[in-house]
Amino acid sequence: xxxxxxxxxxxxxxxxxxxxxxxxxxxxxxxxxxxxxxxxxxxxxxxxxxxxxxxxxxxxxxxxxxxxxxxxxxxxxxxxxxxxxxxxxxxxxxxxxxxxxxxxxxxxxxxxxxxxxxxxxxxxxxxxxxxxxxxxxxxxxxxxxxxxxxxxxxxxxxxxxxxxxxxxxxxxxxxxxxxxxxxxxxxxxxxxxxxxxxxxxxxxxxxxxxxxxxxxxxxxxxxxxxxxxxxxxxxxxxxxxxxxxxxxxxxxxxxxxxxxxxxxxxxxxxxxxxxxxxxxxxxxxxxxxxxxxxxxxxxxxxxxxxxxxxxxxxxxxxxxxxxxxxxxxxxxxxxxxxxxxxxxxxxxxxxxxxxxxxxxxxxxxxxxxxxxxxxxxxxxxxxxxxxxxxxxxxxxxxxxxxxxxxxxxxxxxxxxxxxxxxxxxxxxxxxxxxxxxxxxxxxxxxxxxxxxxxxxxxxxxxxxxxxxxxxxxxxxxxxxxxxxxxxxxxxxxxxxxxxxxxxxxxxxxxxxxxxxxxxxxxxxxxxxxxxxxxxxxxxxxxxxxxxxxxxxxxxxxxxxxxxxxxxxxxxxxxxxxxxxxxxxxxxxxxxxxxxxxxxxxxxxxxxxxxxxxxxxxxxxxxxxxxxxxxxx
Ligand code: ADP
Numbered sequence: 001x002x003x004x005x006x007x008x009x010x011x012x013x014x015x016x017x018x019x020x021x022x023x024x025x026x027x028x029x030x031x032x033x034x035x036x037x038x039x040x041x042x043x044x045x046x047x048x049x050x051x052x053x054x055x056x057x058x059x060x061x062x063x064x065x066x067x068x069x070x071x072x073x074x075x076x077x078x079x080x081x082x083x084x085x086x087x088x089x090x091x092x093x094x095x096x097x098x099x100x101x102x103x104x105x106x107x108x109x110x111x112x113x114x115x116x117x118x119x120x121x122x123x124x125x126x127x128x129x130x131x132x133x134x135x136x137x138x139x140x141x142x143x144x145x146x147x148x149x150x151x152x153x154x155x156x157x158x159x160x161x162x163x164x165x166x167x168x169x170x171x172x173x174x175x176x177x178x179x180x181x182x183x184x185x186x187x188x189x190x191x192x193x194x195x196x197x198x199x200x201x202x203x204x205x206x207x208x209x210x211x212x213x214x215x216x217x218x219x220x221x222x223x224x225x226x227x228x229x230x231x232x233x234x235x236x237x238x239x240x241x242x243x244x245x246x247x248x249x250x251x252x253x254x255x256x257x258x259x260x261x262x263x264x265x266x267x268x269x270x271x272x273x274x275x276x277x278x279x280x281x282x283x284x285x286x287x288x289x290x291x292x293x294x295x296x297x298x299x300x301x302x303x304x305x306x307x308x309x310x311x312x313x314x315x316x317x318x319x320x321x322x323x324x325x326x327x328x329x330x331x332x333x334x335x336x337x338x339x340x341x342x343x344x345x346x347x348x349x350x351x352x353x354x355x356x357x358x359x360x361x362x363x364x365x366x367x368x369x370x371x372x373x374x375x376x377x378x379x380x381x382x383x384x385x386x387x388x389x390x391x392x393x394x395x396x397x398x399x400x401x402x403x404x405x406x407x408x409x410x411x412x413x414x415x416x417x418x419x420x421x422x423x424x425x426x427x428x429x430x431x432x433x434x435x436x437x438x439x440x441x442x443x444x445x446x447x448x449x450x451x452x453x454x455x456x457x458x459x460x461x462x463x464x465x466x467x468x469x470x471x472x473x474x475x476x477x478x479x480x481x482x483x484x485x486x487x488x489x490x491x492x493x494x495x496x497x498x499x500x501x502x503x504x505x506x507x508x509x510x511x512x513x514x515x516x517x518x519x520x521x522x523x524x525x526x527x528x529x530x531x532x533x534x535x536x537x538x539x540x541x542x543x544x545x546x547x548x549x550x551x552x553x554x555x556x557x558x559x560x561x562x563x564x565x566x567x568x569x570x571x572x573x574x575x576x577x578x579x580x581x582x583x584x585x586x587x588x589x590x591x592x593x594x595x596x597x598x599x600x601x602x603x604x605x606x607x608x609x610x611x612x613x614x615x616x617x618x619x620x621x622x623x624x625x626x627x628x629x630x631x632x
Contacts, residue, residue, distance in 0.1 A: 024332045024335075025335050027332075027335050031335065031338065031339065031342075034338075034342065035335070035338050038115050038118065038119065039115065041114075041118075042111050042114055042115070045107055046111060048107055049104060049107040049108055049111065049163070050166065052100050052101075052104035053104055053163060053166050053167045053170065054166075054170055055097075055100050056097045056098075056101050056104060056167070057171045057174060058170070058174050059094075059100065060094075060097045060171065060316075061171060061174045061175050061313070061316065062093045062097075063094050064175075064309060064316055065309055066086055066090040066093070067090075067305070067308055067309055067312055068182070068303070068305035068308060069305065070083065070087065070305070071303075071305035071308055072303045072304065072306075073086070073305075074086050074087075076303075076305075104163070105159075108158070108159050108163055109159055112155045112156075112158040113155070116151050116152070116154055116155045119154060119341065120147065120151055122345065123146070123147055123151070123341065123344060123345065124147065126344065126345055126347075127143065129349040130347065130349055130350070131349060131416070131417070132416040132417060133376070133417065134347070146341060150340050150341055151341065153333075153334070153337040154334070154337050157334035157337065161330045161331060164327065164330075165324070165327055165331075167320075168319075168320035168321075168323050168324050169320075172317060172320050172321065175313045175317050175320075176317075179310055179313050179314075182306045182310055183291075183294070183300070183302055183306060183310065185290070186290060186291055186294075186302075186310045189287065189290055190283075190287065190310065190313070190317070193282075193283040194283075194314070194317050194318060196279070196282075196283070208265060208268040211261060211264055211265040214261055215258065215261040215262060215265060218254060218257050218258045218261060221254050222251070222258065225247070225254060229247045229251075280315075284315065287307065287311050287314060291306075291307035291310065295307075351415050351416075351417070351418060351436070352436065353435060353436050354432060354433055357433065357434060357436070358429055358434050358435065359434075359435045360427055360434075360438070362523075363427050363523035364393075364523055364554065365392055365427070365442065365443075365522070365523030365525075365553065365554030365555075366390060366392045366427055366428065366524075366554060367390040367413060367425065367426055367524065367554070367556070368389045368390070369386045369387055369425075370422050370423045370424075370425065371386070371421065371422035371423075372385070372386040372387070372409075372412065372419045372422035372423070372424055373385060373386070373419065373420055373421030373422055374408060374412065374417065374419050374421070374577075376408075376417075381577060382405050382408050382577050383405050383408060383409060383412075383419075383577045383578075384576075384577045384578045385422075385578065386578070388572060388579065390554060390556065390570075391554075392523075392554050393553070393554055394569045394570070395550050395555040395557060395567065395568045395569050395570075396555075396556050396568055396569065396570050396572060397556075397557045397558075397564060397565045397567075397568035397570070397571045397572070398410075398558050398559065398571075398574055399558075399571060399572070399573055399574070399598065400573055400574030400594075400598075404574040404576060404577065405576075406558045407528060409574070410445070410556060410558065412424050412431075413426060413431065413443060413556075414443045414445065415432070415440075426439060426442075426443075441520075441522070442522050442523045442524060443522050443524045443526065444517035444521075444522035444524070444526065445517070445528065446510065446513050446514055446517055446525075446526070446527045446549075447513075447528050448528045448529070450509040452497045452504070452512065452513070455496065456491075456494045456495060456497070457492075457493050457495050457497060458493040458494060460512060460516060461473050461477075461512070461515060461516050461519060463516065464516045464519040465519040465520060465521075472519065473515075473519070476515040476516075476518040477512075479515070479518055479548040479549075480511045480512070480514040480515035480518055480545045480548075480549075481511055481514075481542075481544045481545040482508065482511035482512055482514075482515055485508055485511075497509075497512075505538075507538040507541060507542060510542060510545075511542065511545050514545045514546070514549060517549070518548070518549065523553070523554060524554045525553050525554065525555040526555070526556045526557075526558075527550070527555065527556070527557045527564075528558045529557065529558055529560045529561060529564055539561065539563075543561075543563050546564065547567070550567065565585060566585055570582060570583065570584070571583060571584065571585060571588060571595070573595045573598075575594055580593065581593050581595050
């Protein structure tokens, strides 16, 4: 199980895993400067917080000291007015200390929230500049963890760690000074006793902590099962394979382990309390004993009040000492959190604007690949020596077996990736020299796995053009052949598409995304046709939707259907990352090469037909073509 430092709960402070110990970051001056630079905008509030901590720590010790006066001067001195005054003073001081405590926690949480607000926004902005490669190689959960738990961890650092170091140190100093003022022998005794409290606490805490960790691992597993099985696609799988009982057993088993762990954990807590309460009562008793001996045998000028003050102060020291003992771990963990976040912030975007990027006045959408080569990971070459030219207003169909590099090829045009060899031109300019935002605004892509946000159909359409009028929306939907469907819905444009558009069929989703791209009205249109088999009616609808997309517009079609292929001006046949054939349908069929092979597996030899045939609408090219891919 991997658990980031951000996943640690509050209850587990004080101990580190082996993994954490190994990964503990080196705390350098640069790191500290960087950590504290986040505080800079809020230094005034921070200074005020420090002041509050100082005052409230001093005030919180004062009532313990006043107890001595109450006993000696008020009670033994039989002075009622003084007694009342001391009592009132003590109450007032307690009240004030708590009042300042309120201000302190407000400021603290205000600062922490503002820092994490800045941090989240900066991270989000930065992550959006990251390239496609970052998102395909990094685990999505990991990215989300850094954005959420790690940043939350930082918030805890600011609210807990920093202020805890300060307030505990101050409390200890004040308490110790007060003790030494009363009697140095008892003060020294106290200083020896306090760590004795802390050690068994740590030991008991450690046992409990390892149980908590085990419980958390178990909990992660349970969450995993829930996420897997109670998601839409998970449930579909479970149902179709009849795995309900298996999944239930798995869940029940994990649940059972969880309760056993929880019971052990709560019992560990019981033992812990037995030890603590015994040990912690030894300290005061020792002070009473030694104080009494000093008073009775050595005629010290110690009073009952003094001894009471010392005992009270001793118990006040226990908490801060214990917390300070844990601080080191908190501190290292906090630095680890900051380091993890800085790691993300320091990542250079792989793809970004060059200096002085070109922004042409208008786009025609023409594309040229000049000896383009590409690999995701060296030396696994995906594209080899690709050259072609797509003139403005024309269209190209790319065909080839699955995995031949078709999608990779089109990803190079909007610079989702950059070519590793050769040059890609858009409107006769090297794409790397064009303004990235301008380039992408002029390219529309309809992908296979259409992504719709969970919202209404209207929201999804407006994403492309927020200022679009209702007429424009309807016009785009009509062209994309989806308007009849939308009109038939009780909520029309306001129909909720569901999580990732799951409430719609594949064909409907794709047509909505076509409408979305039509609203964007890009100079270059790229259409990645779905490989999934559609019935001929759906296919016809999609075809009718594509026509307005590509008519009089520069377009590239990754085609799986014969009808789409026939609509293009030129066909490129891709195999193993290379263009092996190119030309028109009839010529390619006549060549008897890869294209013919792909084509013949669909319709059988002898059934080869030219573009002038009705074959343009032969259903089935797609379905069996896809199946045939495995052999290709
Ligand atoms: P097609 O679109 O023709 O099906 P792709 O362009 O999707 O082909 O894939 C071409 C090759 O690149 C495949 O071998 C695939 O495994 C690989 N590939 C695709 N995406 C990535 C990626 N993000 N990282 C590494 N390899 C990838």
